[in-house]
Amino acid sequence: MTSAIHEGLVPGSIPVGRDAPAPARRNKIEVVELTARYGNREAITGVTLSIPARTVTAIIGPSGCGKSTLLRCLNRLHEATPGAGVSGRILLDGRDLRAEDPIVVRRRVGMVFQRPNPFPTMSVRDNVLAGFRLTGVRPRSPEEVVERALRRAALWNEVKDALDRPGTSLSGGQQQRLCIARALAVEPEVLLMDEPCSALDPVATARIEELVREVAPEVTVVMVTHNMQQAARVSERTAFLYLGRLVEVGDTATIFTRPAERLTEEYITGRFG
Amino acid sequence: MNGRAEERDPAIRRFRRRRLADRVFLVLTVASVGVVLAPLVAVVGSVVARGAAAVTPEFLVSVSRPVGEPGGGIGHALAGSALLVGSALAVAGPFGIAAGLFLAGTRRNRIAWAVRASADVLTGVPSIVVGVFAYAVLVVPLRHFSGLAGTLALAVLMWPLIARATEEVVRMVPRELSEAGLALGARNWRVALRVVVPAAFPGIGAALIGAASRAAGETAPLMFTAFGSPFLALDPTEPVAAVPLVIFNYAVSPYDDWRRQAWAAALVLCVLVLAGNLVSRSLIARRAPR
Structure with missing residues (x-):
């Protein structure tokens, strides 16, 4: 993997030459002056944001501030909505997303939705394998894929004897973890999560937060949440969006303790939103 | 107080x-x-x-007898109706479902507009006009009435019903479901075929049964296409019997026995159509959203 070379500094080496100010963390995604519209309405305006690799980045902000739209731009799902439009650039590993086939983008950038949405006509096993089945790819060992994905989603022990049951027969929290397993099964580089816990109870929420922490060293996670405690618990970086604009982005600890913007502070302390 | x-x-x-x-x-x-x-x-x-x-078991299986001879039934007409409706369904089903999927997937598009408009217009066209069309297209050139012409007439009647009903049930499939498929990197057509159609399957089944039971009761488009026949004729190039035609012919006849049989045939047709509608309804009810 050539990317590993860029990822960090070799311990003990001294940066020299042009590479001297090499970033400590490589950016997986760069969003540059992104504007997204539904018809004539701008949902996000001129957002510029970089998302470091193998970290959890939380996007927070009040309802309707464009969090989900921003997320849906990152796997080009936004443009699948009728009437949607985008301008600006998004770079994935330095390459413009628009230069790639959206199909390829979405294989590299997985997504988990707000409400658990396992395919109702498929079993638990088939749901996990859906990313292969629906793209015409045959995994070498489907059983291994299923077990690995379900283990990563912390669901294996609960469903290993129920793989043939319909995916919708599971509880809400299990369904959401099934959806995470489905997204992880195809080994994406990035995982987008759109308020993944908003339909779940606190126990199920805690399990999902835990598994997000566990996959983060391997996968870049971008999580939209309206729950600030959740952002504080799971993310390394936090971006605050308000009325479609990026107000502030930084290390989560900084954003929550010493935000640079007054608006951020007011939102975080619950004065609006 | x-x-x-x-x-x-x-x-x-x-x-x-x-x-x-x-x-x-x-x-x-x-x-x-x-x-x-x-x-x-x-x-x-x-x-x-x-x-x-x-309505006796014998009535359901035996064929028409000449006036004056006791007995006789509508077996030939039931078989003929099954043939006509079945083959019309085989023709209109795939086209109707495909059109419905297309309509559900595209909203603002000139082709979609044209398809939707023609389906709606076709639904409103009196069925006898559709019969005249099939007469002009198939009966006149072939120079005789045939099951084929009847099939065409019924298929033309069924197509828009299936298309619009399919569009409706496909639209009811939650968008999150097709987005889940898209987000996994699946192409649109695969999402349609492997995610949306299975989720809408009961509804599409209901659409097919509904259209079939509507067609099974149609008389006008068959009068000068399938024409009717007193025999168990299942050759699609020949005139074919159908239950509504039997009802019509017997009901306007001057013979008491035939008119009794017309009532019996009407009852059978009612029960069949009603059963079709009930099955179609229950399928829709089962496709309750999560």
Whole structure:
């Protein structure tokens, strides 16, 4: 993997030459002056944001501030909505997303939705394998894929004897973890999560937060949440969006303790939103 | 004393007025339901009363007999109707489902507009006109009536029904479901075929059955296409019998026996169409959203 070379500094080496100010963390995604519209309405305006690799980045902000739209731009799902439009650039590993086939983008950038949405006509096993089945790819060992994905989603022990049951027969929290397993099964580089816990109870929420922490060293996670405690618990970086604009982005600890913007502070302390 | 106080209280007087209005409306709605149901009960009642006695197992399987000969039935017509409706369904089903999927997937598009408009216009065209069309297209060039022409007429009638019903049930599949498929990197057509159609499957089944039972009751488009036949004729290039045609021919005949059989055939047709609608309904009910 050539990317590993860029990822960090070799311990003990001294940066020299042009590479001297090499970033400590490589950016997986760069969003540059992104504007997204539904018809004539701008949902996000001129957002510029970089998302470091193998970290959890939380996007927070009040309802309707464009969090989900921003997320849906990152796997080009936004443009699948009728009437949607985008301008600006998004770079994935330095390459413009628009230069790639959206199909390829979405294989590299997985997504988990707000409400658990396992395919109702498929079993638990088939749901996990859906990313292969629906793209015409045959995994070498489907059983291994299923077990690995379900283990990563912390669901294996609960469903290993129920793989043939319909995916919708599971509880809400299990369904959401099934959806995470489905997204992880195809080994994406990035995982987008759109308020993944908003339909779940606190126990199920805690399990999902835990598994997000566990996959983060391997996968870049971008999580939209309206729950600030959740952002504080799971993310390394936090971006605050308000009325479609990026107000502030930084290390989560900084954003929550010493935000640079007054608006951020007011939102975080619950004065609006 | 207490009662007086209540009567003077404007809140309680208002409440009483509302309760009265509520009851009046309840009576009115129940009466309207009665008005709507009365013709149905009358139709079904008279069909059952006059037809039930003649419906015997033998009636269902034997073919037409000449006037004066006792017995005889509508076996040939049931087989003919099954052939006509079945083959029309085989033709209109795939086209209708494909069109419905297309319509559900595309909203603002000139082709979609044209397809939707033609489906709607076609639904409104009197069925006898469709029969004339099939007559002109197939009967005139081939120089005789045929099951083929009847099939064409029924297929033309069924296509828009299937397309619009499919569009509706496909639209009811939650968007999150197709987005989940898209987010996994699946192409649109695969998401449509592997995610959306299976989720809408009961509804599409209901659409097919609904269209079939509607077509099974059609008489006008068959009168000068399939034409009818007293024999068990299943050659699609020949005239083919159909239950509605038997009802029509027997009902206008001067023979008491035939008219009795027309009532019996009407009962059979009613039961078949009703059963089709019930199955179609129950399929829709089962496709309850999560």
